[in-house]
Amino acid sequence: xxxTTALPADLRALAAHQGGCLSRAQLRDHAVDADRVAxxxxxxxxxxxxxLVVRTCTGAxxxxxxxxxxxxxxxxxxxxxxxxxxxxxxxxxxxxxxxxVRVARGHRLPALVGVVATSSRRPARVVRRGGLPLxxxxxxxxxxxxxxxSPATAGGLLAAVVQQRLTxxxxxxxxxxxxxxxxHRRELLAVLDDVEGGAQALSEVRLVRLCRTAxxxxxxxxxxxxxxxxxxxxxxxxxxxxxxxxxxxEVDGVRHVEEARWYDDLLRAAEVAQPGEVVLRLPARALRxxxxxxxxxxxxxxxxxGCTRTA
Numbered sequence: 001x002x003x004t005t006a007l008p009a010d011l012r013a014l015a016a017h018q019g020g021c022l023s024r025a026q027l028r029d030h031a032v033d034a035d036r037v038a039x040x041x042x043x044x045x046x047x048x049x050x051x052l053v054v055r056t057c058t059g060a061x062x063x064x065x066x067x068x069x070x071x072x073x074x075x076x077x078x079x080x081x082x083x084x085x086x087x088x089x090x091x092x093x094x095x096x097x098x099x100x101v102r103v104a105r106g107h108r109l110p111a112l113v114g115v116v117a118t119s120s121r122r123p124a125r126v127v128r129r130g131g132l133p134l135x136x137x138x139x140x141x142x143x144x145x146x147x148x149x150s151p152a153t154a155g156g157l158l159a160a161v162v163q164q165r166l167t168x169x170x171x172x173x174x175x176x177x178x179x180x181x182x183x184h185r186r187e188l189l190a191v192l193d194d195v196e197g198g199a200q201a202l203s204e205v206r207l208v209r210l211c212r213t214a215x216x217x218x219x220x221x222x223x224x225x226x227x228x229x230x231x232x233x234x235x236x237x238x239x240x241x242x243x244x245x246x247x248x249x250e251v252d253g254v255r256h257v258e259e260a261r262w263y264d265d266l267l268r269a270a271e272v273a274q275p276g277e278v279v280l281r282l283p284a285r286a287l288r289x290x291x292x293x294x295x296x297x298x299x300x301x302x303x304x305x306g307c308t309r310t311a
Contacts, residue, residue, distance in 0.1 A: 007032070007056070017131055019065035020055045023072040027054070049073075050112045067132060070099045070115045077104040079126045079133040081118060082147065085140035088129050089166055094157065100144075102135065118143075122179060137167045138175035146182040152288075154184040155191035159205055162195050169196035203251040203284035207237060210287060214295040216302060219249065239302060246277040247301050251284050 007015070011030045015022050027037060037054055040046035047058045049069040055061070061069065067088070071078050080088060082100035099115045102124065109117040124143075125136040135143065141161045148154040162169055169192045176188050194205040204221055211218050219237035226232060237249040278301055286294050 012056075015056045018068040018072070019062065020057045021049060021053050021065055021068040021072055022056060023053055025052075026072075051110045066099050066114065070101045070112060071133060073112055073115070074101050074103045074109050074117065075107050078102065078107075079124075079135050081124075081135045081140055082116075082144040083140075085134040086137065086144060086161065086166070088132060088134055089137050089140070091161060091164055091166060093160060102143075137161065138171050141167070141172060142175045142179050142182060142188070145184060145188055146179070148184065151184045151187035155187050155205065158188055158191055159195055162192075169193075203287060204236060206284075206287040207249075207251060210291055210294060211298070214299070216295065216298055241303065243303075246274065247280065247298075248277050249280045249282065249298075251282055251287070 006012070008030055011022070011026070011032070014026065024034075024037070027033075037046065040056075041048060041054070044058060045056075047055050049055050049061065049065075050073050052073045053069045055065060055069070067080060067084065071080065079085070079102050080100065081102040083091075083094050083096050084098075084100040087095055097114060101109070101115060101117050103109050103117050103119050105119050105121060107119070109115065120143075124139040126133050127136050128134070134140065141158060145154040145157050148157060158172055161167060161172065173189065173192045173196075176182060176185060176192070179185075182188070191205055194208050208218055208221075210216075217239060219239045221235075221237055223235040223238045224232055225235060235248060236251045239247040239249075241247070280297070280301065282294060282297075
């Protein structure tokens with residue numbers, strides 16, 4: 001089969017911007033008809049990505065191509081949502097292989113492998129990143145949290161969004177309240193209260209709640225210290241006791257057991273500790289599965305009453 005003529009320059013640029021994907025409507029707007037598309041596919045130069053989208057190259061779809069294919073297939077007003085939108089906004093540690101897209105009410109998305117479509121009557125703000133339409137951070141976060149199976153996962157997601165500096169607790173609270181009867185609503189608002197009080201990661205939220213329940217003094221959190229290289233480091237928790245003693249606690253998540261992270265964390269803890277301080281390190285999981293054991297440990301180091309003053 002003879003090679004076809006090259007696409008117009010503006011259409012080639014559009015395809016490059018959209019991960020190689022073009023909707024059939026975009027192709028028609030540039031006078032590329034169905035016969036031309038079929039010829040390119042038969043020649044092995046293009047591939048079909050669902051009934052409404054083609055890709056001007058072949059091979060496995062990368063993340064950008066999968067996102068564009070979902071949005072172009074979902075019709076006018078569609079936007080990436082949930083964890084997919086949050087990943088584009090910069091959230092790390094919550095990646096999922098599927099693509100979440102919000103479609104207009106009543107629109108039926110053609111079946112696409114790995115694409116999950118939702119719709120809602122609730123209004124949501126749509127922004128663009130790299131040309132991709134996606135829900136604003138707050139709306140995407142509340143939607144994903146409401147879809148979470150457990151309150152702990154939902155709260156952990158909002159804590160992560162704040163911890164990674166994507167938005168503020170106040171903005172997330174406004175989004176939760178505006179969403180109405182969203183699933184896990186009470187837990188989400190409680191987590192945001194704790195996060196706004198200084199806790200950021202879910203482990204820090206759990207620590208604050210544990211201290212409150214056990215009538216232990218709440219620690220100062222995210223206290224800035226300089227390490228041996230003069231870099232700013234943030235302490236998970238610090239108690240300053242009335243007798244002048246200081247108790248420093250680092251809460252390690254699963255990622256801290258990776259060799260490179262573990263090596264750096266141990267050195268960092270040694271560098272930021274001051275003479276005479278008690279330095280404790282606990283696995284984050286212990287706050288959830290063995291709270292009584294954690295309380296007993298803290299009570300032993302904080303002493304009777306355990307009154308503290310600001311660090």
